[in-house]
Amino acid sequence: MSNVEIIKKDSGDIVDGLIRDLKKFQKQRDWEKFHTPENLAKSISIEAAELLEHFQWQKEYDSSEVADELADVLIYCIYMADAMDFDIREIIYDKMRKNAVKYPVKP
Secondary structure, eight states: OOOOOOOOOSOHHHHHHHHHHHHHHHHHTTOGGGOOHHHHHHHHHHHHHHHHHTTSSOSOOOHHHHHHHHHHHHHHHHHHHHHTTOOHHHHHHHHHHHHHHHSOOOO
16 A cells, blocks of 8 residues: 555644534534434435435526535534544545555656
């Protein structure tokens, strides 16, 4: 395996703040009991299908509605990472390193 280095920007404050705010939102509504990995995986799939629906039969779409559906997918992904004790930055950068090896930049 080649030595692949991914350059990380200092986004910790932004990511940490977003996660903190989402967890607070979740806790205020007592949703943790429903946010099991299984339920969250189902919700991610359902919301992704709702996102795809905006592109199903036409080329035009309402970008505001697409943004809402995309936000739903991302929020559920963050909740799932939290439920499984995954560090979002770590799993994303790990996957980027794997993809860099699998799909190297051509000279």
